Amino acid sequence: MKKIPYGRQNITQEDINAVVEVLNSDFLTQGPHVAEFEQAFADYIGVKYAVAVSNGTAALHLCTLALGVKAGDKVITTPITFAASANCVRYADGDVVFADIDPETYLLDINDVEKLLKAAPKGTYKGIIPVDFAGRAVDLEAYRKLADEYGCWIIEDACHAPGGYFIDSKGTKHNCGNGEYADLAIFSFHPVKHIAAGEGGMITTNNEELYHKLRNLRTHGIQQRPELRQFNHGIWYYEMQELGYNYRLTDFQAALGTSQLQRAEFGLQRRKEIASAYQQAFEGKSYIKQQVGVVKGHAYHLYVVEIENRDVLMQHLREHNIFAQVHYIPVHLMPYYRHFGWNDGDMPRAERYYESCLSLPMFPTLTVEEQLFVINKIDSFYV
Numbered sequence: 435m436k437k438i439p440y441g442r443q444n445i446t447q448e449d450i451n452a453v454v455e456v457l458n459s460d461f462l463t464q465g466p467h468v469a470e471f472e473q474a475f476a477d478y479i480g481v482k483y484a485v486a487v488s489n490g491t492a493a494l495h496l497c498t499l500a501l502g503v504k505a506g507d508k509v510i511t512t513p514i515t516f517a518a519s520a521n522c523v524r525y526a527d528g529d530v531v532f533a534d535i536d537p538e539t540y541l542l543d544i545n546d547v548e549k550l551l552k553a554a555p556k557g558t559y560k561g562i563i564p565v566d567f568a569g570r571a572v573d574l575e576a577y578r579k580l581a582d583e584y585g586c587w588i589i590e591d592a593c594h595a596p597g598g599y600f601i602d603s604k605g606t607k608h609n610c611g612n613g614e615y616a617d618l619a620i621f622s623f624h625p626v627k628h629i630a631a632g633e634g635g636m637i638t639t640n641n642e643e644l645y646h647k648l649r650n651l652r653t654h655g656i657q658q659r660p661e662l663r664q665f666n667h668g669i670w671y672y673e674m675q676e677l678g679y680n681y682r683l684t685d686f687q688a689a690l691g692t693s694q695l696q697r698a699e700f701g702l703q704r705r706k707e708i709a710s711a712y713q714q715a716f717e718g719k720s721y722i723k724q725q726v727g728v729v730k731g732h733a734y735h736l737y738v739v740e741i742e743n744r745d746v747l748m749q750h751l752r753e754h755n756i757f758a759q760v761h762y763i764p765v766h767l768m769p770y771y772r773h774f775g776w777n778d779g780d781m782p783r784a785e786r787y788y789e790s791c792l793s794l795p796m797f798p799t800l801t802v803e804e805q806l807f808v809i810n811k812i813d814s815f816y817v
């Protein structure tokens with residue numbers, strides 16, 4: 435059996451054609467394809483504004499800047515995520531405060547967040563960054579209520595969840611990143627994600643002011659609306675009004691993203707089928723703990739389970755060319771965050787989850803045969 439990774443991009447001839455067309459055009463960057471991708475993505479998610487950037491980490495960084503995070507500002511996030519969800523607070527010199535996960539959903543536990551907020555004077559915490567971990571949508575309605583009570587903003591890290599959704603208390607469906615409850619949401623187009631652009635990211639929002647701020651910050655802080663310039667020296671003139679970055683996406687990456695987006699629903703459907711096949715295959719097996727049923731609105735970026743004897747199993751799977759993976763090493767246990775005083779035992783549920791979690795292969799082009807091979811190799815390990 436050829437190598438089976440935990441995630442893999444799917445590049446078609448249409449994708450290649452889309453990229454080659456841009457390479458033969460006048461613009462490699464700052465051409466028409468970025469705006470086209472932004473519009474197509476905003477339409478897909480059902481949000482007013484989308485700002486394409488060079489990667490998901492840049493998206494997070496611009497969000498903390500746009501929201502005005504500064505030295506000493508406290509922001510709450512989950513330890514079970516990629517480090518970037520926390521690092522963006524540090525880029526702006528803020529303090530990261532971790533809260534533990536819900537052991538059933540593996541998402542940031544809102545009760546723990548509430549405990550932190552309650553225990554400190556109002557205004558201590560500036561924001562919350564919940565993560566739609568593995569593709570499972572956070573209940574942002576509940577977070578909004580809490581955030582409003584304590585004067586916090588919300589950045590939804592939706593890197594794992596384009597196409598994911600949750601249903602609010604009125605029965606309305608909310609796509610991850612639709613900006614109804616979170617101030618800002620971010621996505622990544624890293625190759626293992628649902629939509630691959632090589633590198634790439636997107637920020638979505640319904641807030642017009644933040645939208646314009648993000649567009650300026652993406653391009654060095656240069657004012658993108660000529661009518662808002664302070665001076666005008668001539669037709670060549672541009673005006674840098676604040677300190678920004680070059681976090682632009684190239685036109686050929688945008689063209690790849692737009693092309694990939696056209697197959698997003700197909701990919702999502704395949705991911706659900708694969709999740710369902712795992713679910714059935716492992717049903718009732720005592721060595722594994724799966725999330726119950728095929729969770730509605732789950733975008734299945736990852737298929738995470740908790741499994742006995744994980745480390746030896748992983749080695750066994752590698753010997754059969756199956757590259758299951760661990761998501762994630764709790765961020766508070768990274769040496770960088772230990773320097774801020776975080777330690778073993780601080781997040782017991784996240785740490786317990788980390789001891790036995792495993793992400794099984796999950797990507798749209800995983801064949802039925804490959805999935806059966808994975809299931810059999812896991813099952814035979816325990817009997």
Ligand SMILES: Cc1ncc(COP(=O)(O)O)c(C=O)c1O
Pocket residue numbers: 489490491492515516518519565591593594621622623624633634635
């Ligand atoms: C949850 C989460 N947040 C942020 C990022 C950062 O995205 P990127 O790799 O595009 O910078 C990732 C990507 O791995 C992620 O999984």
